[in-house]
Amino acid sequence: MLGAKIPPRLITRRNPFSKTPTRLNPPNPNQSPPLFENLLHLLKQCASTKQLKQIHTQMLINSVDKPNFLLPRIIDLKDFTYASLLFSHIPEPNDYAFNVMIRGLTTTWQKYQLTIEFYYQMKSLYLMPNNFTYPFVFIACANLLELNHGRAAHSSVFKTGLEKDGHVSHSLITMYARCGELGFARNVFDEISERDLVSWNSMISGYCKMGCAGDAVRLFCEMRTDGFEPDERTLVTVLGACGDLGDLSLGKWVEGFVIENKLEMNTYVGSALIGMYGKCGDLSSARRVFDSMKKKDRITWNAMISGYAQNGMSDEAMVLFDGMKEAGVNPDKITLVGVLSACASIGALELGKWIDTYATERGLQHDIYVGTALIDMYAKCGSLATALRVFEDMPQKNEVSWNAMISALAFHGRAHEAISLFKRMTEGCASVRPNDITFVGLLSACVHAGLVNKGRQLFNLMSSSFGLVPKIEHYSCMVDLLSRAGLVHEAWDFIQKMPEKPDQVVLGALLGACRKCKNVDVSEQVLQLLLELEPANSGNYVISSKIYANLEMWDDSARMRMLMRQRGVSKTPGCSWIGNEDQLHEFHSGEGSTEILDVIKLLYEDLKIEGYIPNINSV
Structure with missing residues (x-):
């Protein structure tokens, strides 16, 4: 649970550069002396922390005590240490100073826990959070999945009458959706009297991120019925939903909308289109979009490579991977996962080993997703010992990692080892729970070893101990x-x-x-x-x-x-x-x-x- 105190280095104290503490407010430049106007002009023009420190020095020398003007520029330059030091020297920071810091902590440095601590410190000083405070607090709660803090802040929003503010409502929708409370998110959305495109996008995105692609598509149709035309963010989100649903017709409509309205086929929209076509199995359309794009970034290449790999077109995936390297685009972990999947499909062990070396050289070998893909590749290429070594070397393992290793052992007929690993998973990892894929691997192991009674026991264990409903794969x-x-x-x-x-x-x-x-x-x-x-x-x-x-x-x-x-x-x-x-x-x-x-x-x-x-x- 988060505390309500700011770390010692950030606790406000009397300013050593000022003899008399004052309550600071953003001054009006029109009433400032020429010296301050000149310094303010320089402050707006500065492009580095070094220049900003020189201006700050001149302000101190000339007793121009205006930290509230310095703070936003420091945050724009992303210097957390300097911003923290300046804030700690403000004797009585006002709501403006707190809001600037809360914005920086949330959007610039992603220090979400500190965002919430600053919010509570602000309230403890009897300062009133406003519509410049709450959106960032809700975003922080969303990223931390801190539903209790989010609900407490939501209660304060009602008390201050800010529930109708657009920015507050949009961030509330995001917070509830990320925390898995889609019902509350929808309630906030439904209570917005005058929705704008951002409102619709927030709710549609919330549905998509929680795996409710059908609800996202239905809400998108409602949005168009209400007379709203989608923007780039809407299109990208809906394309993701189309891919999850396999809704090729709606995906094609989105591409037609982009063409008819002469919207730019940038890497953001283009990559989403490629991903949608790949998930729907239409690789010719995916490649057509890919080839038509004038600019291709890493995300674009990854979308096309992953599309090939997911649809069993392993040769094409590896050829495109070579093309990516020739184009001077450096692979990232998503690229490696896609290519490793292709290697696993056709037994390309040597290329898989090269990717393993490449990942190790760049410190990616311990990434959960890369490590899991390596386990799968080595196992399917016959190198079970190497797959085990990769698994044991992983500092962090999620359910996908455990499932990959259990399935690998099953694939190689090592049923008893697979079952032993399952016991390790359930008894030694409180944060990891078996899912339906875990039991597919275990039952497959029983199939290969002919363990009929053990298979029956595991099949019954799914529902009795883990509340899982057997699927067609288990049957x-x-x-x-x-x-x-x-x-x-x-x-x-x-x-x-x-x-x-x-x-x-x-x-x-x-x-x-x-x-x-x-x-x-x-x-x-x-x-x-x-x-x-x-x-x-x-x-x-x-x-x-x-x-x-x-x-x-x-x-x-x-x-x-x-x-x-x-x-x-x-x-x-x-x-x-x-x-x-x-x-x-x-x-x-x-x-x-x-x-x-x-x-x-x-x-x-x-x-x-x-x-x-x-x-x-x-x-």
């Missing part, structure tokens, strides 16, 4: 776990008891198990549901055909192949990558490369020598 893991154990009928019963309809992931897991168990009865029921969900997925037809073939039901097997051809469904060729020194080679099944065929023949001869007998039951 999919349980069905896979039961299926691999040969409990196909139990898995089918499990699906039928699900609180929501199974998706293709769950059904696909069970269909694969039916193939292994040669269970036709359940497979036919599963296939019927699968063909309704995804009639163009070749895998469903192929697996069903193989199930029949395993049981020598050749007519039924041929019928599935025929049905596949009649519906125009073609099989997607398999693809794999092999890293060779500094190059990554991509191979597709069915390729007729002479070199590849020659190598395959050699491998086949070696297999025969070793006595390998292929399983042709499914052929």
